[in-house]
Amino acid sequence: MSSPAPPCVVLAPDSFKGSLDAPGVCAAMARGLQRVWPGAEIRSCPMADGGEGTLDAVLSRGGERRSRTLTGAGGAPRVAAYGLVATSAGPAAVIEAAEIVGITDADGMAVDVGARSTRGIGELLGALLDDGLRRFMVGLGGSSTNDGGAGMLAALGLVLADARGTEVAPTPAGLAALARVDAGGLDLRLRECTITIMSDVDNPLTGERGATATFGPQKGVRGAEVAAFDATLARYAALLEGALPAGAAGTAAKPGAGAAGGLGFALQLLGGDPRSGAEVVADLIGLDAALAGADWALTGEGRTDAQTLAGKAPYVVARRARAAGVPISLLSGAVDAAALPALTRVYAGCFALPAGPATLAECIGGTGSLAADRAEQIARVWAAARGERSAP
């Protein structure tokens, strides 16, 4: 009995957070598929959503990884990676905020959130401006800071001062005394720049759905401090919007201003364009080109539920696969049973890692091997349905 040619499969999972990065998940899935089809054409397109792992995902498909010593969130120097990639519009720098002020950085987390700042991000932008770059893609998500992006702006020339004109630190604690801002020294080269903000957060800067109320507690803002932090950011934003041209007014209320502790606000003030992180990553890694002509695609993430369909990476991959006419299946660490009916409209089969009763720790510890096994088994169904003989 003759069998069809081995298929061309696109692998485009997000990372399985806390367990395995997206390139690692791709590699595991590929191992499983190759057991079924040693000759399969596998196109690995590790995905990300603008948060942690974005740089690895983007650079896995090309570009150059560089690093630079910058000020970490807590003030200590930190060697942080960034990427240089070619885009159709010219060279661009890919910056992952979590690389510089990440919530997984122990040095930064050892310092109280009131004293953390995004200064290192401004330092990197300044250095890249010196290098001649004018195109930036900044991934938010996974930050430990709540400074409204004041640190970044200070590093780029913004002056923040108290009522007596003394400069204050660009941190929540410093900004508590903020009375005046002077934007006159802001790096003028920023006007020539295109800044793409990668995020999947649509919160405004302040208020009930603001950065502090929503994300502050996980960064260490204590319940009793939330109101004060929020008020500080509100005054900071009002002063800043007032000190800039008229177009700046209302920026704090815009969707995404509350991303990364208000770094989203500051980047939007600089003209940054907030986009879905997963969509930008999909563009950067050339996902559409990889899907063109493919027979099948696999995506996944640590845990899939109804929120996934609100625009997370596996949904962006599914939308593009559908547009390309490529059927796509889902293999995640876990799949919420209640979401299956909705997921089923998007995915040709939703699967999870465990092969039987298992604890979360077992799934996390065995992700690579489980993902390979599961991808293999799904592929065996695919092969059988296509009339391929199973192994002898």
Place this chain on the structure above:
Amino acid sequence: MSSPAPPCVVLAPDSFKGSLDAPGVCAAMARGLQRVWPGAEIRSCPMADGGEGTLDAVLSRGGERRSRTLTGAGGAPRVAAYGLVATSAGPAAVIEAAEIVGITDADGMAVDVGARSTRGIGELLGALLDDGLRRFMVGLGGSSTNDGGAGMLAALGLVLADARGTEVAPTPAGLAALARVDAGGLDLRLRECTITIMSDVDNPLTGERGATATFGPQKGVRGAEVAAFDATLARYAALLEGALPAGAAGTAAKPGAGAAGGLGFALQLLGGDPRSGAEVVADLIGLDAALAGADWALTGEGRTDAQTLAGKAPYVVARRARAAGVPISLLSGAVDAAALPALTRVYAGCFALPAGPATLAECIGGTGSLAADRAEQIARVWAAARGERSAP
């Protein structure tokens, strides 16, 4: 885009022991498939291996369920079901030992294993002989008795006596005093009978791999009693083989004599032919006919590991599916990861119930719904591979 006609799928799972019977698993799998293919032709063939659930599986495809009040393992009367089916060789009775002397019967289990007997099985055989039946298929497995089938033989006319000629009870305790057996009164009609023994146990009656050493403890034989129980069965067997025609010699050593606490020995003495329970069930339910012309098959069981390939129901189904040229996938409660390479040579995809980290209790409690969901997701891969559009 036009889609192929909905497929014809055979569902032939064993029960998920302790959780859902085989007809229930079939129904759940069918629900899942119908969500993908409302027009699919689904051929439900619940399987069993000769143990508990055998009667339900066989009768789900035809035949007549009857019941009769018989002596349970502990001596109390018990209404037990049996089946009458048509076979190519004529009418046959299907008897499930576990229905009469089952380890899940609380009345029987309340009585010490030393006082339990298989008398009820002999009573049923006698009554069916009176009804004119001469063809019996007896499923072993799941019994609570360790009497070497003495109770059954006593009900059919065997006399068991001590050294003074006083009759002893056909139980382990009674047989301890056994000195003589008289087979002269055994029902002569048994000679005209065809007895098929359904079992997947190949243990001999006594010794290290014997009924008592292997299965006694789970029936309540205490560690210190094993040797005495085993010696009692050995003497009983020697006396019995000596009292019967020469062909009986050596029966206790035959594979399967140790099934169901030695009921396998007694049935073999009566001319019973031990066969794989799953093979007999597959024949009775017409599995080969169901597979003929089918596009795909699904089997499964509570837990699949390397032992499954030693001849358990899902393996028998797979062998027959392969012979019929039908690809077959496996959906079990759990699948042993270490066995996957071997299972993969047999099944086009092996899957388990959980959709994420889950406890055994969660899997058992949700078996029906999980099996439906999982079957649906596997079917969606099948459909996509065949070029069917996923749901809108």
